[in-house]
Amino acid sequence: MSQNPAQFFSKTRQYLVVGASSNPIKFGFRVLHWYCRHSLPVIPINPSSREIHDIQTSDNVHDAWNRIVKSGVNYDGLSISFITPPNVTRDVLQSIKNDDTQLSEKIKGVWFQPGSYDSKVLQLAQELGIGSVLAYGDCILVEGESLLREASDEEAAAKF
Template sequence: MSMKLKIKSFFGSNRQYAVVGASNNPSKFGYKILSWYVSHKLPVIPINPKEQEILGQAVVNNITAVLQAVGSKQDISTHKTSTVDGVSISFLTPPKITSATLLEIATVPDYKSIVKGLWFQPGSYDQEVLDVAQQIGLSDLVIQEDECILVRGEEGMVSANL
C-alpha cells in the first residue's frame, strides 16, 4: 500500500485517535501532535502513564486499555469509544517504548481488527520497531519514512472526506 493510501486509511469519520507519548510540555512533539488533533476537532485520547489530563483531554495510562474498550464497545473515561470503528495511533515515544507498546497491543484480543493505523512520528521508530510491526501483522498500517502528521495530516483528512 502506498504511503498516500496509508495516510488516507489512517483517518475515518468514525475513528478514535490516540497519541502514545502525549505530553503536557508545549515544547515537545507529544504536545504539538495532540494539539493538532484537538484543533482539528478529532476525538483523541492522550496516552501517558503519569498525567491525568492534557489539553483538556482525559489521559488514559496505556493504549491496551483503549483497544480493549473499543473491542468491547465500552466508553473509557470521558471518551466515547463504544461507537467507533477502530483506533488510529500516533507514536511519539522512543523506539524501545514503541516496540514494547506494539507487543502490548498484540496481547489485545482482535487487535488486528481494532487497530486501523500506526503513525510512527520521526524519532519514534527504528528497524526493530518496523520488525515488530511486521511480526505482529500490522506493517501494512504503518506510516513512517519521516512523515509527520503536522505536515501530511490535512491531506489525509481531505482524502478521507473529513
C-alpha cells in the same frame, strides 16, 4: 505495509497519541493539539498524567480501548500516533501483540512520528498486520493536513 492515509484517517475512527505530553513545547503536546484542532476523537496515552489538553489520559493502549468499549461509541477501530523513542514504541507494540483480546485487529493504522521507530518497530507493525503504517520521516504536523483531506476525498468518492 501500506501508507494509505484513507486507512489511517476515518470519520468513524478513534485516535490515540502514545507519548502525549502536557508540555506545550514538546511534540507529544503539539501532535495531540493537532488532533484536537481538527475535532478528531483522541485519547492521550501518558501514564504520568491524568489529563492533558483538558482530555482524560489513559495509561496505555489497552486501558484506552477498554474506555472506548465502555463508552458505547461505535468506532471502526484505532489509529495510533507514536511520539516515543523506538524502544518504548517496540514495548507498546509488543504488549499489543501479546494481548489475548485481539486488540491488534482493532488497529487500522499507525503513524510513527520521526524518531519513534526503527527497523524492529516496522517489523513488529508488519507482524501485527496493521493496514496502514505511516513513517519514513513523515510528521503529522507537516503532512497531516493534506493526508486528512486526501482521506476525506477518498471516503467521499467511495460513496458514489
